[in-house]
Amino acid sequence: MPEMTYAAAVRSAMEWEMAKDPRVFVMGEDIGVYGGAFGVTMGMVDRFGKDRVRDTPIAEEGIVGAGIGAALVGMRPIVEMQFSDFIMNAMDQVVNQAAKIHFMFGGRMSVPLVIRGPAGAGTGAAAQHSQSLEAWFHHVPGLKVVMPAFPDDARGLLLTAIRDPNPVLFYEHKLLYKIKGEVTESDEGVPLGRGLIRRYGTHATVVTYSLMVHRVLEAALQLEQKGWDVEVIDLRSLVPMDIPLVIESVKRTGRLAICHEAVGRGGIGGEIAARILESEAFDYLEAPLLRITGLNTPVPYSPPLESAFMPSVDRIAQSLATWLVHEGVSA
Amino acid sequence: MPEMTYAAAVRSAMEWEMAKDPRVFVMGEDIGVYGGAFGVTMGMVDRFGKDRVRDTPIAEEGIVGAGIGAALVGMRPIVEMQFSDFIMNAMDQVVNQAAKIHFMFGGRMSVPLVIRGPAGAGTGAAAQHSQSLEAWFHHVPGLKVVMPAFPDDARGLLLTAIRDPNPVLFYEHKLLYKIKGEVTESDEGVPLGRGLIRRYGTHATVVTYSLMVHRVLEAALQLEQKGWDVEVIDLRSLVPMDIPLVIESVKRTGRLAICHEAVGRGGIGGEIAARILESEAFDYLEAPLLRITGLNTPVPYSPPLESAFMPSVDRIAQSLATWLVHEGVSA
Amino acid sequence: MQQIENTTTPITTATALDWYRTMHRIRRFDETIDELFAQGKVHGTTHLYIGEEAVATGVIATLEPGDVITSTHRGHGHNIALGGDIQAMMAELLGRATGYCHGVGGSMHIADQSRGNLGANGIVGAGLPIAVGAALGFAMRHESHLVVAFTGDGALNEGAFHEAANLAAIWRLPVVFVVENNQYGMSGSVKEMFAIGHLADRAAGYGIPATMVDGMDIFSVWETASRAVEAVRKGQGPHLIEAVTYRYKGHSKSDANRYRSRDEIQQWRQRDPIDHLRRYLADQGIDPTELDRIRQEEVQAVAQALQYAEDSPWPEVRMLDDAVYALEEGDHA
Amino acid sequence: MQQIENTTTPITTATALDWYRTMHRIRRFDETIDELFAQGKVHGTTHLYIGEEAVATGVIATLEPGDVITSTHRGHGHNIALGGDIQAMMAELLGRATGYCHGVGGSMHIADQSRGNLGANGIVGAGLPIAVGAALGFAMRHESHLVVAFTGDGALNEGAFHEAANLAAIWRLPVVFVVENNQYGMSGSVKEMFAIGHLADRAAGYGIPATMVDGMDIFSVWETASRAVEAVRKGQGPHLIEAVTYRYKGHSKSDANRYRSRDEIQQWRQRDPIDHLRRYLADQGIDPTELDRIRQEEVQAVAQALQYAEDSPWPEVRMLDDAVYALEEGDHA
């Protein structure tokens, strides 16, 4: 299996589908010769031409709307948001149009549209270019939300997203673009809605996704040194979400922690917590919930501040350790 | 004390502040002679003139942005969204600008802006005109979110919102506009961040806000007939949120239910649940969480479907009863 | 910007009679809806097309199979002009399971993809970028279909219009923007909400040719639309038509018409587009009883549609369970 | 649309020398930032104003105390032209506690309300409605201040521009939109992203008068801006200026310039705005060593600013605790 970066894996999925399915095309700001702000679409215009790798004006509402319209007449557009934050300019098209068209028109139409782009902090891009907004979209019926942590998932989930008849938001974390992993360039997609246990453990279940999967796994290694064994679940897709997997795990470990980079207040951690608290796993809960999240602030610019905003490996390990100690879990 | 409708109470707060403070003005679509889509601003233009009760073109991004700019040079604008759903067209201005300006510029500026308008379903306005989007905004650091259930709170909280140096989203429920209550026309605002126990009880705590306060209170009466006594908390403002009040209550009742009209998945119920689950109240929890919410669908049009979407008094009462029975709470 | 008025056109009498029928169907349909609201028989809100019938009828008459439209909150007329099923429309307005959207959508969310209607829209301006995308799809597949994007005057001040217009222009897409300038966006008069003489003047800022037309005269509408459609289909890029018209009724069911005078309404009513066409047909020697018969047939058809709707079952709540996500692409009706 | 070029203007030598100094300060500041990025000493991204100095300098020279501007992601030049503190700017770019925003904002979020800068903006186009709102505030209070809204060419295709322009026009607000047409929005050439000859042509669609000007010639910029400012301040409503200019450097730190040729860059560099002004000053008999001295002083000043920034402390993490909500209105610096 070839090694490739996460960015290359995303590109590979797009190229695969474009080669196979003439209905698939990509559009976005500076995705052509420029290759995209993060180089994700680099070279694609040479292979597929300007028509199918389409540079657009700076007009997010327009291009998301155009994606919807193209989807309605039988295309399968992929729209890149140069930074996922910019989707705010297209919010009506995403939420009032794409998400609702199938439902609102009584099931007569569908919108097979992928909106993808970089999310997250860590590059010093500050408050308007660093957000993790998945919580908004998982609150919107009609959308699916995917946030892969590894190159192979990025490719496989994107294949599935492109083939999905519904609008899918596909968030890539900026800090993941350069990580490498083995990726099979096959036609097989990764199904949405299936989480993965990335590490087995007995003392607690830590649910996470995207970049934080890596940090939680590192933190888990630190805890292992101290004798604690935490289980780490990578959700991979947030809508649909593999809640049964989490319930099963919590029933085994008795403790639930959630880690995400997004602002804690109103983040997806709340929904996960509520799903567990209202499930049969409630009876197995031995400890209060632990959420390790982005701070309740916009993302600050200065390196020490930005680092403090994001859950770091150390913060994650320390939070987990403090929690486990407090709950009297002997290492 | 005079009785007035909720709509009149909202108007009264605006008029009070406008009479007192020349910096305050209102702008929005059809708020002048037309009086607003729900009549909230009816007559105001006659009293204050077209300059301060300003009809705008249909351009939500423009008018929210204009509100921000006016606030930055020392005005205190109130911007009406004709339906709160339309804020999607202004999402960037609300979230990337208004919410972040104070933080992003190092505390040098503030944006004293109120964005208010009708939320919620129940009027047959269908998927794009019936949403409850508060969960998005409570996830955005820098915004405050207020959702009063009664006329006196509507007036008092709006006074406070207008005086707040931060951007405040003020959501009025369409079905509340016509309800009446006693309102003192004084200068005293109701502080943000203080919930109220609307009904004391011992068997469970039901946390709610806006229209659902009324339905939960009615449901509580039904349960009372059956011998159950639930405590009902009206949050009144969601950011800041009176979590201490909820914790205290849950410590007494041992059971937490949450009721909101917004779509359940990713709704504010998740955050409340998580806050309790991570608090000292965890040790007092005797039952799984119960969430009674809008369905996980866009709001449908047809009366039977729309009714099913929203938690009704009966659904609330039945859900609570089933839950209490299941948990063996003897009536 | 060119201005065309009342040109003589090579319209056959049969075609004109068809238009006459369509315009009556639209009017009667919306009059019926108006009555139903007045009687409290429908919930929600609705936006009536009464007075503007010549625009939808004249423009849509120029389309060919495979062409599509995007519609607005004031969309009944567009769907009827496309040959839409008024039974399914009425049932939708009454929230019945037999409605276009099985009752899920209501007045503002009628679509009929099978006839090329990509959907009414409750959000002002939101259909415009969607129209552009549909045109992009056609262009990428080298199909000769085109898209008519209906929009109100008020919608022209939304960012959505702007972004859509520019995309259509730079990509030379087959879109005809049809601005139904009925003088008001709700209560906002075009005189106050624009600082330009004619709305069509805005098109030049995108490099889009534009034509202004009397929207109360179906012949002018048809002729203008025909020329625009021809040019657009040839690949000359988008075109904008400003059709000057008027809505007789309030903006929606809850409008007290405080922002305009009775006089003004009365004056526009004197230029009624159906009367105008009727006079033309009478001049062509069509027997007035024939014209009355057509009108009567449409009154009947709408009454039947209402009966159908009222006899139709309500949707079952459990239908919501599987209604949010598509299982496969395309038409699932 | 009028076009003004190279008009002789009643500029005193002292004023021209001031401009010369300001332009050098801007250039040196951004050259320094460029170097810092190249050395990996700054994180994040930045957008350099090099090549466009005449626009900010010439336009801002026409403003009076109390006037305000909204700036863009490419905002260093605007703030420097306003007399902003380059130490606080440099410290902000280096993420230090002594920066304009205490390190919270960085390159794209510099504001200096005390000098009338309502803020740079990371979101393309987003400053425009804010500018309009500031102008609305002035107008409502019957103050004679005005607002200059700087914007890029690319931003003109955002809905935000459209809505802002129309609001300014219908309310006749005191706003001068200054379009810095540097030929590209990132990699998107104005030739591909617009279907009109001149960007200024777009203004007519709102009823806004517009002027195109050579943005490499500070005299033309100043003269055009002066006239616009005069008209706007008289209450004649908004004006749009298209300043034709060029950015020498990549769009941001990560730009490989694949979308344009070296030749093109070279050609524009030959029209350098600072050289142009220097030639003028030389013609006026100013000793070249005097001009070199000014440049040298600015090189020094920027070096000192850098030193100041590097010596400044990092912000403390606990400052975030109270940084999100304002406790009271206004300036909390």
Ligand SMILES: Cc1ncc(C[n+]2csc(CCOP(=O)(O)OP(=O)(O)O)c2C)c(N)n1
């Ligand atoms: C984004 C948005 N803003 C506001 C509204 C409320 N609204 C519905 S129709 C309408 C007026 C639209 O005016 P115009 O485009 O001229 O169409 P008309 O109603 O005159 O046919 C308004 C303000 C809306 N539905 N969507």
Ligand SMILES: Cc1ncc(C[n+]2csc(CCOP(=O)(O)OP(=O)(O)O)c2C)c(N)n1
């Ligand atoms: C809403 C939004 N879309 C896209 C971007 C990414 N972006 C930043 S600057 C820029 C180009 C802006 O072009 P222009 O307005 O011409 O200004 P210039 O950079 O040329 O000064 C782009 C695409 C952004 N910051 N915000």
Ligand SMILES: [Mg+2]
């Ligand atoms: Mg109109």
Ligand SMILES: [Mg+2]
């Ligand atoms: Mg540019």
